[in-house]
Amino acid sequence: MKPGGKSSPTRSILFSVIEPCATATDLFDQKAGQWEGLTSMFGEMEQMHPQDIAEAVAFIVTNQRRVAIIEIVVLPTD
Numbered sequence: 857m858k859p860g861g862k863s864s865p866t867r868s869i870l871f872s873v874i875e876p877c878a879t880a881t882d883l884f885d886q887k888a889g890q891w892e893g894l895t896s897m898f899g900e901m902e903q904m905h906p907q908d909i910a911e912a913v914a915f916i917v918t919n920q921r922r923v924a925i926i927e928i929v930v931l932p933t934d
């Protein structure tokens with residue numbers, strides 16, 4: 857298997873893993889108490905914006921096919 861996916865003469869599948877830290881979305885609005893548990897783990901860390909993750913995705917999908925981006929970890933600077 858090649859890095860970033862599996863290749864065959866007729867098909868090429870590439871994949872990347874994006875691991876974002878705390879991001880300001882409504883994901884945790886679904887269940888009461890979930891975000892409070894996470895804030896104790898992340899402390900006062902500033903949440904990233906969805907645009908920050910979208911830019912990581914755009915970087916991956918606009919890269920040349922000769923480059924395999926296996927993993928990106930996205931963390932806030934604060």
